[in-house]
Amino acid sequence: MATLLADKYEARKAEVNERFEQLRANEEKLNRIFAEIYNMVGEVPIEVEDKYVSVARIFDTADEIPESYKGNKYVRTKRDEITSLMSYAVGCMFGRYSLDVDGLVLADQGDTLANYVAKMPDANNITFMPDEDNVLPICDDEYFEDDIVGRFVEFVRVVYGAETLEENLRFIADALGGKGTPRQVIRVYFLKDFFSDHCQTYKKRPIYWLFDSGKKNGFKALVYMHRYQPDLLARVRTDYVFAQQERYRTQIGYIDDALASAEKGERVKLEKQRKKFVDQLEETAKFEEKLHHLADQMIAIDLDDGVKVNYAKFQDVLAKIK
Template sequence: MAALIADKYEAWKAEANARFDQLKANEEELNRIFAEIYDMVGEVPIEVEDKYVSVARIFDTAEEIPESFKGNKYVRTRRDEVVSLISYAVGCMLGRYSLDKDGLILANQGDTVAEYLAQVPSPTFMPDEDNVLPITDEEYFEDDIVGNFVRWAAAAYGEETLEENLRFVADALGGKGTPREVIRQYFVKEFFADHCQTYKKRPIYWLFDSGKKNGFRALVYMHRYQPDLLARIRTDYVHEQQERYRAQIGRLEELAADADRAQKVRMEKQLKKLREQLAETTQFEEKVHHLADQMIAIDLDDGVKVNYAKFQDVLAKVK
């Protein structure tokens, strides 16, 4: 049955805020009881300041947060909740979570889709087969992360409400363009930073990143890592992306030859970006090739920091 993310959000906000109010009331009642027991009524504060209540309180926007809540690390906004939803969706895309079963699904070293299907035989939403989710400026790949998110939203909330749900997500994130464009920009520019913050600079979803020109990026799930992963990223994704850049550059160069001045200026700008992205992916491919040939193994028991450092030349920096 189709559902609206907006309705789910409002229901969760009401539940969370009622819990906040109840906890605050409970703490104040305890303060009154102890003040009476120790004959200190009027000498000790009874009221509990909002900033000291240690459960979530949700506001639609940061501008709505009263001064009394400043300093409360549990305060959240609609954007925070949508970011959490996106994180859960990525977990479903990579097999960590499932729409059909609570808790962790793939959480052991080297887990594959086969292990996922053993736990969830008929999934509502199927995780990515090869554990690689490309994040690019445009939808170049069939398993593109934005395309995957759209399919996840349709599976989770229904096809009938898909466009309205994408608008709600995009409005919460903020930005210009269509809902899909806003969501893409979030994945390109902000998702990994938010993920690192959530996991205290110990990301479990690793971002392969060619550099500032965004020539190529892709998320992988650490727990599903296999020694041949980099070889697959190189041949199935980076090489394909390079070929697309070359083809786009070739077409634009042909069109620019017969274009008028205004068109030529626009095309030259596009060409500059594509050439920079191609150059960046060429350097990136060499680094990936070097590491891929080593067939590096990891051990989850070593922790994220140790394992991430093995691929630091091709992974995004954790800030």
């Protein structure tokens, strides 16, 4: 049955904010009890300030947060709720979570899709299947079948229904902020902000790793460290980077053909597009060399060593943790 994400958000906000007020009331009741026990009524504060209530409180926007809540680390906004949903969706894409069972699913070193299927109550009727090869490309357009934006849109369709898909995507995009169509806004978030938000959530110890060619966004892709296999880098290189480079060459070729007969106004636009593709191609060429060097080593990791140690092994091709 189709569901509006806006309705789900409002229901969650009401539940969370009611819990906030209930905790405040409980704490004030305890303060009053202890003040009476120790004969300190009127000498100690009974009321609990907003910033000291230690459970979540949701506001639609940051501008709506009163000054009295400043300093409360549990305060959240609609954007925070939506980015948490997007993080959960990525977890489902990798098989860390599932729509069919509670809790963690794939969380052991070297887990595969076969391990995921084996943990399902009905292997023939899985609601949302994780990515097969543990690589979710993030490009500035939908070049790959398992493009992260395409997979996220499918996740929203599966969870909330096809009938409300476009309205739900608009709600998500409005919460994120930005210009363009809902899919464009969502793509920009995955390109620019998802990894930094993920690093913040996991205290600079990300479990989803971002392959990143550089500032030109020539190539980016997320992988899940628990599903890492020594041949992963080789697969990223051959199945994704090479394919992306070929697309850039093709686009440059199309533009060169168009420039031969383009008028002045159109020529400016085409030359700008050409420069973008040339820059991305050059960036991915340098990235591919680094990736090739590491891929040939078939590097193994040990989750017991921790994220920091393992991430450093691939620092030449992974995004910097800030």
